Amino acid sequence: MSLTVLVTGASAGFGSAIARRFVRDGHRVIAAARRADRLKALAGELGPAVLPFPLDVTDAAAVAALPAALPQAWRAVDVLVNNAGLALGLDPAYRAKLSDWETMLATNAAGLMRVTHALLPGMVERNRGHIVNLSSTAAIYPYPGGHIYGASKAFVTQFSLNLRADLVGTNVRVTDLEPGLVGGSEFSAVRFGDAARAAAVYSGTTPLTPEDIAEATSWVVNLPAHVNINRLEMMPTCQASGPLVVKRKE
Numbered sequence: 001m002s003l004t005v006l007v008t009g010a011s012a013g014f015g016s017a018i019a020r021r022f023v024r025d026g027h028r029v030i031a032a033a034r035r036a037d038r039l040k041a042l043a044g045e046l047g048p049a050v051l052p053f054p055l056d057v058t059d060a061a062a063v064a065a066l067p068a069a070l071p072q073a074w075r076a077v078d079v080l081v082n083n084a085g086l087a088l089g090l091d092p093a094y095r096a097k098l099s100d101w102e103t104m105l106a107t108n109a110a111g112l113m114r115v116t117h118a119l120l121p122g123m124v125e126r127n128r129g130h131i132v133n134l135s136s137t138a139a140i141y142p143y144p145g146g147h148i149y150g151a152s153k154a155f156v157t158q159f160s161l162n163l164r165a166d167l168v169g170t171n172v173r174v175t176d177l178e179p180g181l182v183g184g185s186e187f188s189a190v191r192f193g194d195a196a197r198a199a200a201v202y203s204g205t206t207p208l209t210p211e212d213i214a215e216a217t218s219w220v221v222n223l224p225a226h227v228n229i230n231r232l233e234m235m236p237t238c239q240a241s242g243p244l245v246v247k248r249k250e
């Protein structure tokens with residue numbers, strides 16, 4: 001059955017890989033992001049199965065206007081992939097910029113919250129839907145410099161689990177995807193604003209790819225309707241959690 005899928009942050013990285021994957025699987029994708037030119041290029045590449053939809057998830061009024069702002073034939077969104085998000089900086093909390101913290105919270109937490117608030121009632125009314133939230137291993141495992149990025153992803157994970165509590169017994173599913181090290185996206189370039197520093201993050205590793213994230217998204221969505229994957233933590237084989245740190249005196 002062909003699904004209508006809305007992907008936020010669809011102009012690059014995980015979002016465009018997820019859009020490509022769903023179109024390849026025979027579904028229709030509302031590709032939402034700020035960069036209209038990139039969405040147009042994606043639609044040019046993938047054809048009429050993609051509806052480019054310029055949207056800034058931090059724009060409360062624009063998000064509240066969803067789904068009425070969508071063309072009638074695209075309004076019954078079956079799958080929402082809350083992918084838009086970013087990390088800014090890796091300095092310790094006591095040197096971080098407050099404006100970076102505010103931007104991360106506005107996008108990763110409040111933006112995701114608003115898009116969910118706009119689309120969830122329709123899913124419940126139709127008794128059909130799936131919300132896939134892009135969280136992170138940073139939601140669970142703290143690391144130096146993670147501060148508000150990790151906290152915003154912890155919000156995503158706990159919000160996802162709490163949504164399940166409200167949706168139990170309905171046919172609306174919620175999945176929290178928690179990837180670790182993923183290359184091939186703008187994530188580190190945005191975090192550091194420095195291409196060389198961004199490249200160094202992946203040096204000597206074989207990280208996950210945006211296509212791996214798209215594969216996991218497609219898998220959770222295409223499972224039988226009675227199966228809900230609550231949380232899915234993913235790391236490349238070159239990454240693991242731990243050990244806990246013990247700081248010893250010199």
Ligand code: 8X3
Nearest residue numbers: 136137138179180181
């Ligand atoms: C991205 C993974 O480890 O950079 O969410 O926080 S990490």
